[in-house]
Structures are given as C-alpha cells and as structure tokens.
Amino acid sequence: xxxxxxxxxxxxxxxxxxxxxxxxxxxxxxxxxxxxxxxxxxxxxxxxxxxxxxxxxxxxxxxxxxxxxxxxxxxxxxxxxxxxxxxxxxxxxxxxxxxxxxxxxxxxxxxxxxxxxxxxxxxxxxxxxxxxxxxxxxxxxxxxxxxxxxxxxxxxxxxxxxxxxxxxxxxxxxxxxxxxxxxxxxxxxxxxxxxxxxxxxxxxxxxxxxxxxxxxxxxxxxxxxxxxxxxxxxxxxxxxxxxxxxxxxxxxxxxxxxxxxxxxxxxxxxxxxxxxxxxxxxxxxxxxxxxxxxxxxxxxxxxxxxxxx
Amino acid sequence: xxxxxxxxxxxxxxxxxxxxxxxxxxxxxxxxxxxxxxxxxxxxxxxxxxxxxxxxxxxxxxxxxxxxxxxxxxxxxxxxxxxxxxxxxxxxxxxxxxxxxxxxxxxxxxxxxxxxxxxxxxxxxxxxxxxxxxxxxxxxxxxxxxxxxxxxxxxxxxxxxxxxxxxxxxxxxxxxxxxxxxxxxxxxxxxxxxxxxxxxxxxxxxxxxxxxxxxxxxxxxxxxxxxxxxxxxxxxxxxxxxxxxxxxxxxxxxxxxxxxxxxxxxxxxxxxxxxxxxxxxxxxxxxxxxxxxxxxxx
Amino acid sequence: xxxxxxxxxxxxxxxxxxxxxxxxxxxxxxxxxxxxxxxxxxxxxxxxxxxxxxxxxxxxxxxxxxxxxxxxxxxxxxxxxxxxxxxxxxxxxxxxxxxxxxxxxxxxxxxxxxxxxxxxxxxxxxxxxxxxxxxxxxxxxxxxxxxxxxxxxxxxxxxxxxxxxxxxxxxxxxxxxxxxxxxxxxxxxxxxxxxxxxxxxxxxxxxxxxxxxxxxxxxxxxxxxxxxxxxxxxxxxxxxxxx
Numbered sequence: 001x002x003x004x005x006x007x008x009x010x011x012x013x014x015x016x017x018x019x020x021x022x023x024x025x026x027x028x029x030x031x032x033x034x035x036x037x038x039x040x041x042x043x044x045x046x047x048x049x050x051x052x053x054x055x056x057x058x059x060x061x062x063x064x065x066x067x068x069x070x071x072x073x074x075x076x077x078x079x080x081x082x083x084x085x086x087x088x089x090x091x092x093x094x095x096x097x098x099x100x101x102x103x104x105x106x107x108x109x110x111x112x113x114x115x116x117x118x119x120x121x122x123x124x125x126x127x128x129x130x131x132x133x134x135x136x137x138x139x140x141x142x143x144x145x146x147x148x149x150x151x152x153x154x155x156x157x158x159x160x161x162x163x164x165x166x167x168x169x170x171x172x173x174x175x176x177x178x179x180x181x182x183x184x185x186x187x188x189x190x191x192x193x194x195x196x197x198x199x200x201x202x203x204x205x206x207x208x209x210x211x212x213x214x215x216x217x218x219x220x221x222x223x224x225x226x227x228x229x230x231x232x233x234x235x236x237x238x239x240x241x242x243x244x245x246x247x248x249x250x251x252x253x254x255x256x257x258x259x260x261x262x263x264x265x266x267x268x269x270x271x272x273x274x275x276x277x278x279x280x281x282x283x284x285x286x287x288x289x290x291x292x293x294x295x296x297x298x299x300x301x302x303x304x305x306x307x308x309x
Numbered sequence: 310x311x312x313x314x315x316x317x318x319x320x321x322x323x324x325x326x327x328x329x330x331x332x333x334x335x336x337x338x339x340x341x342x343x344x345x346x347x348x349x350x351x352x353x354x355x356x357x358x359x360x361x362x363x364x365x366x367x368x369x370x371x372x373x374x375x376x377x378x379x380x381x382x383x384x385x386x387x388x389x390x391x392x393x394x395x396x397x398x399x400x401x402x403x404x405x406x407x408x409x410x411x412x413x414x415x416x417x418x419x420x421x422x423x424x425x426x427x428x429x430x431x432x433x434x435x436x437x438x439x440x441x442x443x444x445x446x447x448x449x450x451x452x453x454x455x456x457x458x459x460x461x462x463x464x465x466x467x468x469x470x471x472x473x474x475x476x477x478x479x480x481x482x483x484x485x486x487x488x489x490x491x492x493x494x495x496x497x498x499x500x501x502x503x504x505x506x507x508x509x510x511x512x513x514x515x516x517x518x519x520x521x522x523x524x525x526x527x528x529x530x531x532x533x534x535x536x537x538x539x540x541x542x543x544x545x546x547x548x549x550x551x552x553x554x555x556x557x558x559x560x561x562x563x564x565x566x567x568x569x570x571x572x573x574x575x576x577x578x579x580x581x582x583x584x585x586x587x588x589x590x591x592x593x594x595x596x597x598x599x600x601x602x603x604x605x606x607x
Numbered sequence: 608x609x610x611x612x613x614x615x616x617x618x619x620x621x622x623x624x625x626x627x628x629x630x631x632x633x634x635x636x637x638x639x640x641x642x643x644x645x646x647x648x649x650x651x652x653x654x655x656x657x658x659x660x661x662x663x664x665x666x667x668x669x670x671x672x673x674x675x676x677x678x679x680x681x682x683x684x685x686x687x688x689x690x691x692x693x694x695x696x697x698x699x700x701x702x703x704x705x706x707x708x709x710x711x712x713x714x715x716x717x718x719x720x721x722x723x724x725x726x727x728x729x730x731x732x733x734x735x736x737x738x739x740x741x742x743x744x745x746x747x748x749x750x751x752x753x754x755x756x757x758x759x760x761x762x763x764x765x766x767x768x769x770x771x772x773x774x775x776x777x778x779x780x781x782x783x784x785x786x787x788x789x790x791x792x793x794x795x796x797x798x799x800x801x802x803x804x805x806x807x808x809x810x811x812x813x814x815x816x817x818x819x820x821x822x823x824x825x826x827x828x829x830x831x832x833x834x835x836x837x838x839x840x841x842x843x844x845x846x847x848x849x850x
Contacts, residue, residue, distance in 0.1 A: 107596065110547045114588050115588060125581070185698045288414065291410060
C-alpha cells in the first residue's frame with residue numbers, strides 16, 4: 001500500500017518534470033534514472049553480499065543492443081530498444097552467471113571486472129562499431145507512435161520513469177519476502193543456507209541475472225538519453241561509479257539507489273560547470289566520509305529523521 | 310622463427326614492466342589484505358615525479374646518465390613520502406573492514422590523487438625522452454630494439470631477486486611471511502603489526518612508483534595513465550594468486566607474452582586477450598595459480 | 608527394526624593425520640547416541656562425513672538404504688539428516704524470528720509463520736524473537752541453531768557439542784529443551800558431548816572415539832566405566848597396579 005503510493009507519486013512527479021522542465025533537466029533526470037536502475041540491480045546483488053566491479057559490462061551491452069537496433073536494423077522504436085537492452089544483458093548474465101555464481105568476495109568482484117574489460121577491449125577495436133568513438137542512435141517512435149522533434153526525450157523520460165517504477169516495485173516485493181531473507185542468509189552464512197537445504201549458488205545466480213538485466217535496461221535508457229554509445233560505458237571507471245552510487249545510497253531501501261543517483265548526477269552537473277578539476281577529488285572525499293560516518297549509506301539520514309519525527 | 314624472437318623479447322619487456330607494478334600490489338594484499346586501487350595513482354605519481362626530477366637534472370645541464378638516478382630517486386621519494394602518508398593518515402584507521410570495503414576506500418584515494426596530480430602538474434602531457442634515447446638501439450632479428458627495454462628487464466629481475474631475498478633470507482622478511490601466513494598468531498607472538506603494515510605499504514608504493522618512473526621516458530605522461538595500469542596489475546595479481554610474489558612474476562610473464570603475441574598476430578584482440586587469460590585462469594583455478602590454502606570452518 | 612544410519616569402513620586422512628581409521632557404526636531409530644572423545648579424536652570429522660561436508664577417502668555411508676557418499680550437504684539435508692554446529696551457524700543480521708522463518712520457508716513447511724511461532728515457543732525463544740541473532744548470548748544461540756536444524760523435518764538430527772560454551776548451570780536446561788523438542792519431532796538424535804554428566808543423563812548409547820577409531824560402544828554404564836575410556840577420553844589417572 002505504502003509502496004503503491006510512493007510509486008504513483010514518483011510517476012506523477014517525473015511526468016510533470018518530463019513535460020514542464022527545460023531540456024537539460026530532462027536529460028539529467030533521464031541519466032539519473034538510468035543509473036538508478038543499474039544501481040538497483042547492484043543492490044539486489046549486494047543483498048547476497050557480493051559487489052560487482054563489472055556492471056559496466058551489462059550497462060554497455062544494453063546500450064549497444066539498443067543502439068544497434070537503431071543503427072543497423074533501423075528499428076527506431078524506443079520501447080523495443082529498452083526491452084532489447086534488458087533482454088540482451090539478461091541473456092549474457094544468464095550465461096556468465098553460471099560461472100560467476102561460484103565465486104565470492106574479491107574474486108567475484110575481480111572476475112566480473114575482467115569480463116567487462118573483455119567487452120571494452122573488443123569494442124575499442126571494433127571498427128564496425130565505431131571503435132573508441134562509438135556511434136549515434138535515433139529513436140523516433142514509441143510503441144509505434146511517431147514523436148515530434150523535441151518531444152522525444154520528454155516521452156523517453158516518462159517511459160523510463162514507468163520502467164523504473166515497475167522494476168523498483170518488483171524488486172521491493174522480491175526482497176521484502178522469502179527471497180530477500182534467503183539472499184541475506186547467503187550473505188550472512190552460506191554454510192547454514194546449504195545445511196537448511198537451499199542452494200546458495202542458485203540464489204547468487206538469480207540475483208546476478210536480475211542485476212545484469214537491470215543494468216542492461218539502465219544502459220538502454222542512458223543510450224536513449226544521450227543519443228550516443230561508446231566503449232567508455234563498459235570501462236571499469238563506469239562500473240566503479242555504479243558501486244560508488246550504491247555505497248552513497250546504502251542498500252536498505254529500494255529508493256536509495258534513485259536518490260543517490262540523482263544526487264550524483266546533480267553534483268556532477270554542477271561540478272562540470274564550476275570545478276571540473278576537483279570533481280573526482282570531491283567524489284573520493286565524499287566516498288571516504290560516507291564509509292567512515294554513514295557506513296549504511298545516505299539512506300540512514302532519512303531513516304534517522306523519520307525515527308526522530 | 311625470425312618473428313618469434315622479437316615477440317618473446319617484447320613480451321618479456323612488457324612482463325618486466327607489469328611485474329614491477331604487480332609485485333607491490335600483491336605484497337600489500339598479502340600482508341594487509343588490501344587490494345589497493347590507489348596503486349594506479351602511485352604509479353602515475355612516480356611517472357610525474359620522474360619527469361620533474363629528471364627534467365630538472367637535465368635542464369640544469371648535468372650529465373645525462375645521471376637522469377637514471379633521478380628516476381630511481383623519484384620512485385623512492387614517492388614511496389617513502391606518499392606511501393606512509395596514505396597508510397598513517399587513512400588506511401591505519403580502516404584495518405579489519407571487509408575486503409571489498411577496503412577496495413572502495415583505496416578507490417576513493419585513487420580518485421582524490423587523480424585530481425591532486427592534475428592540480429600539481431596540470432593537464433598537459435609531459436615528455437621525458439632522454440633516458441629512453443640515451444642507451445641507443447641494438448639489432449634483434451634484423452630490427453632495431455631499444456637498449457632501454459633491456460635495462461627495464463634487468464631492473465625487474467633485480468627487483469624480483471631483491472624482494473625474494475628480503476622475504477626469504479632476512480629476519481624482517483620472515484616476520485612478514487609470518488604475518489602473511491597467520492596474522493593472529495604473529496600478533497600473539499609479539500610482532501609489531503602496525504610497523505610491518507607501514508613498511509609494507511611504503512615498499513609497495515615505492516614499487517608502483519618505480520614502475521611509473523621507468524615508464525615515463527617511454528610515454529607521454531598525461532592525467533589518467535594510472536587508470537588502465539591498475540586493472541592490468543589486478544589481472545596479473547589475480548592470475549598469479551593474490552598475495553603471491555612468485556605468482557605475480559608468472560602472471561606478468563603470461564600476460565606479457567600473450568599480449569605481445571596477440572599484438573603481433575591479431576592486434577585487434579590486444580586488451581581482449583589479457584582479460585581472457587585472466588578469466589580462463591580463474592575458471593581453471595578459482596583463486597589464481599598460487600593460491601593460499603583455506604582452513605576448515607566447522 | 609532397520610537402521611537409520613550405517614557407516615561401513617570409513618577412512619579419512621588429512622595429510623599425516625588419520626581422522627577416521629576404519630569406522631563402522633550402525634544407528635537404530637529412537638535411541639539417543641552420544642559420541643565422546645578428546646579433541647581431535649574424530650567425532651566432528653564423523654559428523655562432517657555423514658553430512659557431506661567432507662568426503663571419506665573410502666567407505667560407505669547408508670542413510671536407510673541409500674548410499675549418501677558424494678552428496679552435498681544440501682542434498683543430504685533434503686534427504687532428512689540435519690545438524691547443529693559447535694559454533695552456532697546463524698544469520699547474524701536477521702532477527703531470531705527471521706532466522707527461523709527462513710529455515711521453515713526453505714523446508715517448504717505448509718505454514719512457515721505458524722511453524723515459526725511454534726518453534727519459538729518450544730525452544731523458549733519467544734522473548735528473543737525480535738533480537739538480531741548476532742547479539743544473542745551463547746546459550747540462546749545454541750538453542751536457535753538446534754531449532755533451525757529441526758525445521759527441516761529430518762529423520763536424523765546430529766548435534767555437535769550442543770552445550771559447549773555454555774555455563775554449567777545452563778547445560779541441563781538447554782539439553783532438556785532440545786531433547787523434548789527432538790522427541791516431539793520424532794527424530795533420532797546423535798550428539799557429540801564432552802560433559803560426562805550430560806552424556807550419562809541423556810544418552811541411551813555411548814560411542815567413544817580415540818585417534819580416529821571407535822574404542823568403546825555400548826550402554827552409558829559400561830562405556831563410561833571402561834578403563835580405556837576413562838584413560839583416553841575422560842582423562843583420569845588410572846594407576847597401573849590397580850588395573
């Protein structure tokens with residue numbers, strides 16, 4: 001019930017934002033939403049106690065899948081692009097997950113990093129995909145309806161908002177029940193999970209798959225927002241950014257990734273205007289401050305306020 | 310046949326460079342259980358310091374051969390000043406945290422240092438071609454090869470031998486191995502772990518800076534050179550088995566040879582091949598080539 | 608009456624250490640068995656082999672009629688052997704209730720919430736239901752560990768030192784709760800124990816381990832009085848002249 005109210009309120013707010021605000025804000029909101037979806041996937045994975053330093057792999061796959069549809073197959077429908085992005089990433093995650101679900105801790109983190117760097121290595125050398133420059137994409141219709149120039153991004157933001165709200169609700173349901181407890185169980189004590197008769201491997205696998213598909217959806221959204229894809233999307237620094245946003249928000253709430261991604265994008269927009277040379281430094285300092293003083297993320301602040309209210 | 314020699318030589322030269330950086334990374338992990346992302350910035354810092362010091366030396370009209378000493382000095386300075394600064398100023402408060410959290414902490418340090426470097430040295434690229442050009446070339450398989458690369462290989466060999474000697478033949482080294490093997494036991498035995506950590510981090514930082522300093526003459530030193538290096542070093546260290554010096558050497562050699570072979574025969578696959586090797590090694594041996602044994606839990 | 612568990616010629620070595628040297632044991636239903644022996648005698652190794660955590664170098668383990676060597680702990684748990692641990696294996700960031708609820712849900716109980724409430728009452732854990740497992744006192748952790756093991760509706764329950772780390776005056780109370788719950792669940796219990804008073808009180812049969820072998824097996828009275836058990840397991844000084 002409470003979740004439904006938050007969902008509807010977010011949808012109304014984002015639709016208002018999409019229709020009324022200037023283009024730069026629409027653009028920023030889309031990117032924040034895209035990253036929020038990726039980090040939501042990371043949050044699902046982190047419930048099992050695993051951190052992937054390679055979500056850029058699926059972010060990139062989602063983005064390139066969407067872009068390839070437009071560029072090579074001349075499919076210009078945004079809805080198809082979003083679905084394809086998520087499906088393509090989910091498919092690759094289903095495959096790599098078979099292997100990765102057997103790894104833990106730093107080895108999981110590093111192996112996922114290696115796979116993302118493999119894709120990066122392929123993309124920068126693929127002349128057909130524009131090498132390091134990448135290529136542009138154009139989405140002109142949405143569910144078959146042609147969009148007036150200038151309106152595209154506004155419609156995409158609404159589409160992105162619907163996607164984000166739907167996946168957030170699904171994840172909320174999933175983690176709020178048995179599966180969420182099971183994932184926490186795997187994080188706390190795998191041995192006990194196995195000795196109760198459940199398979200930690202399966203839990204990790206499914207959560208990895210979800211994280212991959214969500215990163216793909218986020219990648220497709222980002223591609224629609226920017227209208228361009230390049231290998232940077234799969235580079236380890238992009239993956240690091242996702243982990244940063246996840247830590248920034250914390251993993252207690254489904255809203256935290258979106259809140260953190262919005263703060264992150266807003267700060268980046270400001271920093272690129274006024275202080276481009278200390279942007280990374282501010283990120284680093286913020287990260288240290290959070291790890292030291294708010295180890296459960298910014299969301300603890302919201303929780304504290306609610307409790308004291 | 311004629312093409313194999315240069316490929317092997319290239320591979321070994323690249324492996325030497327990789328080893329210098331990875332040795333410090335694996336040492337720090339072995340002793341402190343920190344996979345140090347800031348290692349990449351220490352590498353970059355070594356390169357920048359080398360440009361400044363050797364540049365000043367050469368600019369002052371001093372004998373060109375002395376610029377090599379300046380490269381060494383740059384590495385030692387970075388290692389003995391910035392290394393302890395990071396360890397005492399930040400990391401010592403973080404021990405005992407989860408390994409993945411420690412990765413994030415050093416990632417934060419990495420981000421901060423990237424901008425510090427830009428603020429100190431600016432964003433334009435720096436060049437230091439003299440030490441590279443100075444020793445000249447020699448012929449290999451009918452092609453000219455830089456003698457500098459031979460020096461690099463010798464440097465890596467010397468570093469590896471000194472490290473192995475220090476670890477296995479000196480008292481301090483044995484203490485370090487004791488900490489790697491069993492930290493609770495070594496604390497109970499009265500080893501000053503805090504001092505061991507400080508020394509380890511300083512040595513590791515020096516090695517990273519050494520790699521950077523001796524790379525500076527071969528590249529244009531620009532912001533961001535540490536970004537790619539750190540994931541490469543991760544790959545090497547993970548292939549070898551985290552915390553194993555011999556593993557780092559073998560990992561570096563493997564990656565170096567695979568890379569030079571792909572560059573020669575299938576240049577599009579350069580980056581792909583390195584990480585594919587890492588993935589394959591981890592699939593075959595989930596904890597790397599020389600992995601430590603795990604104790605029974607129940 | 609057919610056996611619940613049959614071990615036949617179990618061997619297991621860790622390097623030069625023989626943790627199991629040709630162990631053959633048969634366990635009948637509804638008889639509480641206590642495994643005793645000094646540390647390193649091979650009791651926990653035996654439990655680890657039965658539950659699939661360790662694979663014996665050779666030998667056979669039958670659960671009922673079925674050979675379970677080579678199966679994983681998960682598969683063996685699903686077949687009907689559950690266990691508790693010397694160091695309780697809990698989900699520390701979950702509450703006591705959530706720990707049990709998770710266990711009951713994995714066991715696919717018809718109504719996990721009702722079963723959880725029942726277990727909370729039976730193990731006298733209700734006052735702690737909302738507390739995080741990581742913050743519990745040791746005695747309560749032990750009880751929670753056993754209660755989770757019982758959630759899987761197993762036929763055989765293995766308890767690894769259910770009273771270790773607990774103060775002397777709590778030991779009997781804990782064992783009373785555990786044994787009555789086991790009786791209600793109709794499960795056969797095998798427990799590893801160091802406290803001979805507990806053994807004498809709760810076991811119907813005692814198996815003594817020494818150096819990877821079984822050195823005595825029978826009723827508590829006979830085993831606890833046997834000279835080699837008193838010398839090697841209980842650690843009494845036995846004058847040679849008197850022997």
